Amino acid sequence: KQEVTQIPAALSVPEGENLVLNCSFTDSAIYNLQWFRQDPGKGLTSLLLIQSSQREQTSGRLNASLDKSSGRSTLYIAASQPGDSATYLCAVRRSNYQLIWGAGTKLIIKP
């Protein structure tokens, strides 16, 4: 059974710092892995999607890496800003299209 874990559950850092969010999964047989952002009371916004054959994806100040063999992914945020404050969730997609989610990391960027 696939399980997805995100550590830490919450993180508070000063503005301008670079930071890393972690995601681990128990079954390496994944189709892809996605990182999402969720703002309070709102839905989910896809940030980055990494196919199982890829090692990393980049979008602006965000970089996501994937190591299938160790069951780990990281989301790197460079030069954090207060607007980055949100909950970040990772989800792995199995071949049957179902997404399995972590519980998220609540990120607070202090001005």
Add this chain to the structure above:
Amino acid sequence: DAGVTQSPTHLIKTRGQQVTLRCSPKSGHDTVSWYQQALGQGPQFIFQYYEEEERQRGNFPDRFSGHQFPNYSSELNVNALLLGDSALYLCASSLVTNHRGTQYFGPGTRLTVL
């Protein structure tokens, strides 16, 4: 181009009642998935609809049922509501021919069961 829309935004029900939530997919999308997100947790997959049929189902009881209409919109029905059904219900749409499986999410419906 309208994104995924859901209605209502908020809903309050009492135990034992029935509820229907609605979702309109992003224009051009043909597949709709429903998720339940309890407070402080990640979403849990309920089921997915394609071509008006339930294609996959997560670990949810039969009290949870759905429907997809010819215009690809979808409904989620929950019967005999329990306090534990209180959650944010998210709808996501995708295109079956998109092998990356990219899903676009609506803002969700916040259901409170008293």
